[in-house]
Amino acid sequence: MKTRDMNRDWIATARTLSEALPYLQRYTDAIVVIKLGGHAMGSDEAMDTFARDVVLMQQVGVNPVIVHGGGPMINQMLDKLDIKSEFVNGKRVTDEATMEVVEMVLSGRVNKRIVQAINRQGGKAVGLSGKDANMITCDPASPDLGLVGEPSEINVDFLHTLFNDDAIPVIAPLGAGRNGETYNINGDTAAGAIAAALKADRLLLLTDIDGVRDASGRVVTELTPEQIRHMTADGVIAGGMIPKTETALAAIEGGVRAVVILDGRAPNATLLELFTEHGAGSLIRA
Ligand SMILES: Nc1ncnc2c1ncn2[C@@H]1O[C@H](COP(=O)(O)OP(=O)(O)O)[C@@H](O)[C@H]1O
Numbered sequence: 001m002k003t004r005d006m007n008r009d010w011i012a013t014a015r016t017l018s019e020a021l022p023y024l025q026r027y028t029d030a031i032v033v034i035k036l037g038g039h040a041m042g043s044d045e046a047m048d049t050f051a052r053d054v055v056l057m058q059q060v061g062v063n064p065v066i067v068h069g070g071g072p073m074i075n076q077m078l079d080k081l082d083i084k085s086e087f088v089n090g091k092r093v094t095d096e097a098t099m100e101v102v103e104m105v106l107s108g109r110v111n112k113r114i115v116q117a118i119n120r121q122g123g124k125a126v127g128l129s130g131k132d133a134n135m136i137t138c139d140p141a142s143p144d145l146g147l148v149g150e151p152s153e154i155n156v157d158f159l160h161t162l163f164n165d166d167a168i169p170v171i172a173p174l175g176a177g178r179n180g181e182t183y184n185i186n187g188d189t190a191a192g193a194i195a196a197a198l199k200a201d202r203l204l205l206l207t208d209i210d211g212v213r214d215a216s217g218r219v220v221t222e223l224t225p226e227q228i229r230h231m232t233a234d235g236v237i238a239g240g241m242i243p244k245t246e247t248a249l250a251a252i253e254g255g256v257r258a259v260v261i262l263d264g265r266a267p268n269a270t271l272l273e274l275f276t277e278h279g280a281g282s283l284i285r286a
């Protein structure tokens with residue numbers, strides 16, 4: 001009985017693999033930028049599954065780049081230190097005291113947790129913040145937001161050096177200003193800027209919801225920039241979803257082939273998106 005069940009599993013796996021083959025070939029040498037949001041980072045087991053998927057996609061020829069968030073972890077630390085924080089259109093208003101905490105949390109604990117998870121799965125992850133190797137140079141985003149940065153330049157050459165060495169960059173969304181300032185960048189914005197600079201094949205925005213939902217709550221599996229503009233004007237796209245869809249539009253404008261907003265907590269989310277016919281979440285392309 002057991003053997004028969006195992007055979008059945010094996011047949012299902014073989015069928016899945018043969019179906020996946022054309023998709024595996026499609027992504028040989030592709031650049032896939034994955035933004036792992038704070039809400040999408042689950043338990044240690046979920047992090048291990050995410051890390052295994054990233055290592056696996058690299059083994060089949062993809063160049064993955066991870067850009068992470070960590071908003072909830074920053075909130076926890078700000079609470080402990082009794083520092084108040086507010087968001088405007090999904091971006092944290094950042095003064096100097098807040099900036100110190102943001103850098104400590106993102107570049108420290110959060111970045112290293114992801115690096116370690118990938119390395120435990122046999123990958124070679126290299127943790128960086130946007131300040132390392134001048135990965136992200138920033139201008140101030142808006143006077144109302146304080147030390148929030150808008151990426152103006154990305155060190156693409158350094159990322160290619162890492163790809164050539166089979167390293168997996170894991171990037172915290174901080175940037176350097178032209179006069180030595182440190183800027184806090186929304187994780188989605190940072191991922192979009194990096195994806196556009198690399199002309200990535202895919203930008204995957206992993207979050208805690210299964211995609212962009214319409215007014216009746218249904219996930220829209222394919223969205224055009226036009227639909228996004230309407231849904232935002234109508235208030236259907238709101239809060240933390242605004243930086244994601246804004247990022248998607250800017251990334252496509254900047255030369256990224258497609259952007260997908262999907263649930264990072266779903267098992268094997270990234271592999272299902274890349275290597276199956278139906279994909280996952282909401283796909284946005286021009
Ligand atoms: N139209 C929409 N479809 C889906 N989610 C939406 C929509 N509008 C607002 N949201 C909210 O955006 C959230 C995702 O943003 P956020 O919590 O900032 O994610 P992350 O921490 O992963 O960056 C969802 O959990 C949901 O509450």
Ligand SMILES: CC(=O)N[C@@H](CCC(=O)OP(=O)(O)O)C(=O)O
Nearest residue numbers: 038069070071091092185186187
């Ligand atoms: C300017 C800005 O809002 N920066 C974000 C950076 C982290 C982030 O984007 O985290 P998630 O992806 O988990 O939301 C912040 O301070 O929370």
